[in-house]
Amino acid sequence: MRKKSHTGWMLLVIFVCLCVLGGVGYAFIQINKEEAVKTTTLADANPKEEPVAQPVHIIEREVAERPKNQPIEKEKTALIEETLPRVFTIVTTDSLGSGFLYAKGGFIVTNAHVVSGYTDVKVRNSVGREAPGKVIGISDTYDIALIQSDAYKDINPLKAEVNETKVGTEVIALGSPNGLENTASVGYLTGVGRDIRSEFVYEKAYQVDVQIESGSSGGPLIDAKTGKVIGINSLLLEKNRRIGFSIPLYTMTYLIDDWIKNPMNERQVASVFGVYDDYGASNFYNNDSYDDDSSQDEVEEYEGDVYFYEGWLQEFILEFRTVYEEALYNENFYEIEQYLLPGSRAYKEFDDYFDEISGEGMRFDFIENSVTEVIIYDEHALVSTYETLNFRNKAGNEKYYVKEKNYEVVIHTDGTYRIRDVSNR
Structure with missing residues (x-):
């Protein structure tokens, strides 16, 4: 009896195991089928989606790799x-x-x-x-x-x-x-x-x-x-x-920006090359400025043409210094513009200096302005000066200056003396 009972139990256990294995296999097959159906459906719904997205990533990468300051080139x-x-x-x-x-x-x-x-x-x-x-x-x-x-x-x-x-x-x-x-x-x-x-x-x-x-x-x-x-x-x-x-x-x-800000008028433009007779060639240093008979004779001999004369050059520079002090007080470059050669180094440097001091509340007190030497060359003259002044800044601090300068003077096409350059001696 014991031997028969043991055999029955063994058959029952084998039967149960076969049933379990069969169920698991069936479930596995069904899951695989469902996944296969899902994958096929997504691909069929939009078969070109992956190729379309590819160029977008390429463009973004190229833009990201371009240096920020690199200029865009054009055909x-x-x-x-x-x-x-x-x-x-x-x-x-x-x-x-x-x-x-x-x-x-x-x-x-x-x-x-x-x-x-x-x-x-x-x-x-x-x-x-x-x-x-x-x-x-x-x-x-x-x-x-x-x-x-x-x-x-x-x-x-x-x-x-x-x-x-x-x-x-x-x-x-x-x-x-x-x-x-x-x-x-x-x-x-x-x-x-x-x-x-x-x-x-x-x-x-x-x-x-x-x-x-x-x-x-x-x-x-x-x-x-x-x-x-x-x-x-x-x-x-x-x-x-x-x-x-x-x-x-x-x-x-x-120079261009200065003209935009402060355009020249017709008279100034015409005088640069002295071509319009309507404007004439006015000599700032006319004959009536001097009482010396010899200078009067020289002017008559030259028939009004402008030339370098030591007395005129001295007066020109001294007058410039007087007007310059007033221009500094008013912070107005254009009060001295008529003494400077347009487009020259002196013109630019004085213009820049007035821009620099504008609104700073500086004060200049000229004490001595004297001409120490005049050298006349073929196309320009060199006027040397000795200058002293007191300078007071915005904070009220004062300083005393002594300067020796050379003024390079030329004759402008409108018949006036003009300062082309200023340098320290």
């Missing part, structure tokens, strides 16, 4: 098309040149030699429309001038490069060479720091191999990658016409 054709509406042909009755929009308000930069002798010019845009323009700034030292035209006052200007550009930079010159308007020439900046003296002074000039000709003068030289104006096309080498020169814009912005 040359697009850059030229954007620039040309801001490049102009400057027309006078006997000359033709180029110019470009420097600042909003219709302020157009060109070369002085393009508009010398004129206060009113015509400004022609890239589609041939002409509009009147007025010269509101011009230098007889640097080959630079500024025109204002209301017709273009609402157009956004070209961007200016404020630093020196490196040799090897690809550049584009735009303008109207030989009257061929809307011309663009591509080349490279092949040299920097060229100092050239001819009719004008060209300091730190850029040397380029772009094709420029007569009529290109005053047009912009732009960086072919950033589109910023880096220079003003001005000169062509006579012996090798493949070499041109451009005035670095960053060296002239102080």
